[in-house]
Amino acid sequence: MTSQTAHAEPAEAAIADTTAIAVDVDRVSKIFRGETEVRALDDVSVGIRKNEFFTLLGPSGCGKTTLLRLIAGFEPPTMGAIRLGTRDISRLPPNQRPINTVFQNYALFPHMSVAQNIAFGLEMLGKPKAEVQRTVDEMLRLVRMEELKNRRTSEISGGQQQRVALARALAPHPEVLLLDEPLSALDLKLRKDMQIELKRLQHETGITFIFVTHDQEEALTMSDRVAVMSAGKILQVGRPRDIYERPAERFVANFIGESNFLDATLSGGTVELAAGGRFDVRVPEGVRDGAVSVLVRPEHASVRSGEAAEGETGATVENVVYSGEATVVHLRLATGEAMKIRLANAPQGGEAPPQTGGAAAIRIAPGAVTVLKD
Amino acid sequence: MSAQAETPFPPGALEREAETADTRRRWLLSLPAIAIIVCAAAGPLLVMVIYSFLTPGDYGNVKWEFSLEGWMNTIVQRDIFDDTLIWADAHLSIFWRSFSLSLITTILTLIIGVPTAWFVATQPPGRREFWLFLVTVPFWTNLLVRTIAIQELIRSEGVINLVLLKIGIIDEPLQMMFTDFAIGFGMTYVYLPLMVLPVYAAVDKLDFRLVEAAHDLYASRWTAFRRVILPLIKPGIIAGSILVFVPCLGAYVTPRVLGGGKNLMFGNLIELQFGAGRNWPLGAALSLMLMAAVMVALIFYVRITSREKADG
Structure with a gap:
């Protein structure tokens, strides 16, 4: 119970101790030995809670899909253990784990109808015919596919296939549902709908969802908690808001949302920006006084035309980009650092944004400055 | 010419023109195939149909006199002494032997060929070519040579008998040559690649994520094979x-060399009539x-297998 919270924030750890753990990944490493040795997972520990919508987020090749495959049982871990609750399932074959997967390309059986696909898992579990029939009907209703139950899977659209894949994986009522980038093949509109649909399904079924994606927006909007992965390691685990506002490392900040990285000097809980301005900050564990890198999100600062007053930072406007709901102002600070600030657009006639080439004053919101570990 | 070019075409005429040109080109391209089919398949077949209604010549060949004797003789034969008609049970038993041996050979090649194809198709891509190459190596040698090599293995003084005698499992050589076993053994060996290759192509196309999905949905290895893999590689198995079955029915060289003169198969019976x-x-x-x-058997087979498919 200690290892899986190793990467969590102190506040998270307290919650974790009181909430039941559904999947306990305990110091798991996975090494693929081919012509070259690839360490796909490097000493990963994480505890996924019951009934949680948990997302593994990271760029391709970060090990998120490998971790999912290990939990599903398609590959054994090279080191470490995976537990379901307290039961070690590391060596169980996939057909003996109460875990189902929604595959990236759905992997629907092409020689079976929609209903037969959904019934497959139930039949394999040896459920009586009447129960299979009942559950299949229930699942068809849940994913709104009743009319298409007798269609071949090749005769339905991508979004419909997606829903059948979901229904098929949910039908045996697994303890944990794994979703491997299930939305990546859908177009934007459909993806947004399915995001809401997935949240609804998770809520209605009360099953623990482990969701893999490289789409940070998807991760932030859907998850209860997110684990950001890179190069086979979990960098940070936390609620979407914590991950976004308090990223622990530059990689996390960079991967999620847009970022301004500024040079600063830390001394006893206060940073002084090289470009000017002092801010009280929360100092992450292991960061010493001295030169540090800080993060300011573009929407956590404002900018106006004119010379900087007390508590503001002076800059030159390099570019102003209008993008509908916001205007992004690109600035050059006195130190030569670049910074961009996103201003929400008011109706026309309000205060005009700064003009290109002019002097500008930046005001950074209190609490908007985050000290990064590296 | 210029006046003609300026005349507006009726709507759709250009498209129709292009379409007919397209059709013409397609016909032209299929001409070699049509020529081969006509010369090599339809022509000889017509000759056979005509010959079957003629009278046998004294020294082979045919006399151009219409006769139903050829067809009659397939099922009945005229007694040489009193001209009475009796059932040609020799033909029937030869046909039955051909049919059952072909069936057994097909089943044996299935039992050996499907795992072989599976093994080759699941090799890493670089090594697959090597195994496929090994599968096709027998085609490089003449069928007769390969069959005689088998003879060398199974004859009374052959390798198998020598080894068995040496290690004392048997006291006297097993009679394997000139038996149905020899024919079945030989044909299984000869036709095995014809089973391996289409099944390999089917397994190669198989999406292995479907197998993972089956395991994920609680299917054991055997059930996953029966419910997911088998239906998906069925086209390869049918092909x-x-x-295997069709050339087996008409096989000639292998039964001749390994079965001797006694164990005729249908191909040998036909050859005998022309010789x-x-x-x-x-x-x-x-x-x-x-x-x-063959055609009836094929229609029957395809019907059965496709009905299973419809049942799911």
Whole structure:
């Protein structure tokens, strides 16, 4: 119970101790030995809670899909253990784990109808015919596919296939549902709908969802908690808001949302920006006084035309980009650092944004400055 | 010319023009195929049909006199002494032997060929070519040479008997040559690649994520094979079975070398009519019968397998 919270924030750890753990990944490493040795997972520990919508987020090749495959049982871990609750399932074959997967390309059986696909898992579990029939009907209703139950899977659209894949994986009522980038093949509109649909399904079924994606927006909007992965390691685990506002490392900040990285000097809980301005900050564990890198999100600062007053930072406007709901102002600070600030657009006639080439004053919101570990 | 070019075409005329040109081109491209089919398949077949209704010549060949004798002789034969008609049970038993041996051979090649194809298709991409190459190596040598090599293995003084005698499992050599076993063994060896290759192609196309999905949905290895893999590689199995069964029915060289003169198969029976038997019309009629039997068997087989598919 200690290892899986190793990467969590102190506040998270307290919650974790009181909430039941559904999947306990305990110091798991996975090494693929081919012509070259690839360490796909490097000493990963994480505890996924019951009934949680948990997302593994990271760029391709970060090990998120490998971790999912290990939990599903398609590959054994090279080191470490995976537990379901307290039961070690590391060596169980996939057909003996109460875990189902929604595959990236759905992997629907092409020689079976929609209903037969959904019934497959139930039949394999040896459920009586009447129960299979009942559950299949229930699942068809849940994913709104009743009319298409007798269609071949090749005769339905991508979004419909997606829903059948979901229904098929949910039908045996697994303890944990794994979703491997299930939305990546859908177009934007459909993806947004399915995001809401997935949240609804998770809520209605009360099953623990482990969701893999490289789409940070998807991760932030859907998850209860997110684990950001890179190069086979979990960098940070936390609620979407914590991950976004308090990223622990530059990689996390960079991967999620847009970022301004500024040079600063830390001394006893206060940073002084090289470009000017002092801010009280929360100092992450292991960061010493001295030169540090800080993060300011573009929407956590404002900018106006004119010379900087007390508590503001002076800059030159390099570019102003209008993008509908916001205007992004690109600035050059006195130190030569670049910074961009996103201003929400008011109706026309309000205060005009700064003009290109002019002097500008930046005001950074209190609490908007985050000290990064590296 | 210029006046003609300025005349506006009726709507759709250009498209129709292009379409007919397209059709013409397609016909032109298929001309070689049509020529081959006509010369190599339809033509000889017509000759066989005509010959089967003619009278046998004295020294082979045919006399151009219409006769039903050829067809009659396939099922009945005229007694040499009193001209009474009796059932040609020799033909029937030969046909039955051909049919059952072909069936057994097909089943054996399935049992050996499907795991082999699976093994090759699941090798890493670089090594697959090597195994495929090994599968096709027998084609590089003449069929007769390969069959004689088998003879060398199974004859009374052959390798198998020598080894078995040496280690004392048997006291006297097993009689394997000139038996149905020898024919089945030889044909299984000869036709195995024809099963492996189409099944390999089917397994190669198989999406292994479907197998993972089956395991994920609680299917054991055997159930995943039966419910997911088998239905998906069925086209390959059907193609392989046809490729093995059909030439087996008409096999000639292998039964001749390994089965000797006693264990005739249908192919040998036909050959006999065109050779020593000097009864070309009978040979032609038997050939056509064999062809009809193959077609009936195929229709039956495809019907059964596709009905299973519809049932899911």
